[in-house]
Amino acid sequence: MDDSPIIVTFLSELLSRFIANEAVVSIGVLVLSISLVGALCWIVTFLAQRLVLRAVNRVAAKSKTQWDDILLREGTFRELTRLLPGIVVFMCAPFFSDFSGLIQRFAMVYMLLVTLRIFSALLKSVNEVYLTFPISKEKPIKSYLQVVTILVYVIIGIFVVSTLINRDPWAMLTGLGAMTAILMMVFKDSILGFVAGIQLAANNMIRVGDWIEMAQYGADGDVVDITLHTVKVQNWDKTISTIPTYSLISGSFKNWRGMSESGGRRIKRSINIDMSTVKFCTSEMVTRYRGITHIAEYMDERAKEVDAFNTAAAVDTAEVVNGRRLTNLGSFRAYVVGYLKSNPKIHENMTFLVRQLAPTEAGLPIEIYVFSNDQVWASYEDIQADIFDHILAIIPEFDLRVFQHPTGADFQSLST
Numbered sequence: 001m002d003d004s005p006i007i008v009t010f011l012s013e014l015l016s017r018f019i020a021n022e023a024v025v026s027i028g029v030l031v032l033s034i035s036l037v038g039a040l041c042w043i044v045t046f047l048a049q050r051l052v053l054r055a056v057n058r059v060a061a062k063s064k065t066q067w068d069d070i071l072l073r074e075g076t077f078r079e080l081t082r083l084l085p086g087i088v089v090f091m092c093a094p095f096f097s098d099f100s101g102l103i104q105r106f107a108m109v110y111m112l113l114v115t116l117r118i119f120s121a122l123l124k125s126v127n128e129v130y131l132t133f134p135i136s137k138e139k140p141i142k143s144y145l146q147v148v149t150i151l152v153y154v155i156i157g158i159f160v161v162s163t164l165i166n167r168d169p170w171a172m173l174t175g176l177g178a179m180t181a182i183l184m185m186v187f188k189d190s191i192l193g194f195v196a197g198i199q200l201a202a203n204n205m206i207r208v209g210d211w212i213e214m215a216q217y218g219a220d221g222d223v224v225d226i227t228l229h230t231v232k233v234q235n236w237d238k239t240i241s242t243i244p245t246y247s248l249i250s251g252s253f254k255n256w257r258g259m260s261e262s263g264g265r266r267i268k269r270s271i272n273i274d275m276s277t278v279k280f281c282t283s284e285m286v287t288r289y290r291g292i293t294h295i296a297e298y299m300d301e302r303a304k305e306v307d308a309f310n311t312a313a314a315v316d317t318a319e320v321v322n323g324r325r326l327t328n329l330g331s332f333r334a335y336v337v338g339y340l341k342s343n344p345k346i347h348e349n350m351t352f353l354v355r356q357l358a359p360t361e362a363g364l365p366i367e368i369y370v371f372s373n374d375q376v377w378a379s380y381e382d383i384q385a386d387i388f389d390h391i392l393a394i395i396p397e398f399d400l401r402v403f404q405h406p407t408g409a410d411f412q413s414l415s416t
Contacts, residue, residue: 037092041085048081070128076121079114086111101166108163116156123149146202150195193228196246206231206248211256217243219253264347264371265380271391272363273329274403281326285399289331292397294338302326302334332398333366336391340370345383347371363403 056077060068071077090107093100123145130141162169200206206223212233213220219241225232231248233241259265281289290299306324309315315323336354340346350371357365368391372383395402 037089040092041088044084044088045081048084049078053077053081066132067125067129071122071125074121074125074128076118076125079118079121082114082117083111086114105163105166109160112156112160112163116152119152119156120149146199149202150198153198189229192246193244196249197226197228199249200226200245206255207257211260212253213256214241214243214248214251214253216251217241217247219243260375262350262371263375264350264373265375266351266369266371267380267384267387268367268369269384269388270357270365270367271388271395272360272365272403273395274401275359275364277399277401278327278329278364279399280320281328281331285328285331286326289398292335294342295331295335298334298338299326299331328398328400329364329366332395332400335394335398336366336368339390340368340387343387345372345374347373362405 056068057072060072063069086107090104090111093103093107127141127145159169206212206226208223208226210223211221212223214233217233219233219235221233221235221241223231224234224240227245229245231243231245233243235241286299286303290296292299303326306326310317310323313323317323333354333356340352340354346352347370351369352371353367353369355367355369357367359365368387372380374380374383392402
């Protein structure tokens with residue numbers, strides 16, 4: 001006990017007063033030492049996070065600069081406080097004389113891994129700070145930071161392994177240099193998957209639960225697993241598609257996460273109008289349209305506007321080609337706008353269009369381009385179907401007709 005730390009000696013003497021068995025005393029000293037070290041780690045971390053970290057938060061809140069706020073948001077200071085338990089364990093390792101070397105190695109590994117997290121958070125902060133400058137739009141540095149991140153991962157990985165096996169890391173680096181060509185051939189898929197995994201994580205390209213589409217692999221569904229070599233996608237028909245991780249980097253895929261996070265889902269569909277039914281509104285039609293709730297105000301305003309224009313221009317309204325006139329198609333588009341705006345299931349703050357597309361041999365397309373506020377697939381389909389059910393039913397009220405190619409019933413009616 002002469003070479004033991006003072007605290008260990010004190011604990012041993014204290015327990016010896018009450019326990020005569022040396023083996024039990026040794027176990028008791030070990031348990032108390034572990035408890036003291038654990039308590040010291042907790043106290044140091046608690047003080048750092050509750051006092052120091054809060055003080056840093058207050059200073060950053062009052063500061064006019066953005067970099068300290070970004071460092072806090074990315075968790076750089078929080079990761080620094082996580083170094084303290086490793087430092088405490090490393091310094092207290094002599095308490096456990098028989099295992100001090102092993103404990104110090106594990107403490108060093110822990111500190112290396114935390115240092116890796118600190119470095120990753122710091123690089124993300126550097127990129128965020130850089131994005132606040134106008135030059136970042138012309139010369140982004142994210143790709144360079146990603147290369148640095150990969151190098152740091154490799155270097156710290158080598159130091160972790162060398163620490164665990166108690167070898168010189170520089171000797172390991174020299175040996176790896178000679179084995180590089182062989183390692184590249186043997187672990188080609190693993191290296192590609194590892195690099196792809198870092199790229200996917202760094203760019204936040206894909207997560208478990210994302211809905212993705214990748215036609216070349218027949219994938220259209222939710223990501224259920226991401227591994228070093230493959231990404232598993234459960235398709236909507238409950239089949240599983242397996243995609244090589246590196247293919248997500250080298251190829252292209254569609255991720256629907258943006259739609260999920262936006263709060264809306266796009267409805268984009270058109271109805272083809274028979275152009276032969278488009279015409280100017282007669283006074284009877286204007287009167288009839290004024291009785292439709294969704295366009296009553298529109299018809300009043302537009303009719304006054306047209307009358308004012310024709311009067312000011314002294315237009316001879318006896319001929320329909322003179323001056324300005326309302327059309328049944330324009331009134332129909334106004335009705336669709338009013339109907340959709342009154343629909344509580346249409347997102348109010350996203351793109352809202354009811355527009356004409358270029359006429360084709362299949363008629364004049366009127367496209368509805370809006371977003372529903374319900375992203376659930378079944379609900380979305382119900383919302384879309386209800387909208388077009390109503391529009392198809394209301395079209396004849398505007399003296400319009402939907403264009404469709406002749407069917408057997410059409411030919412039968414001609415024959416009779």
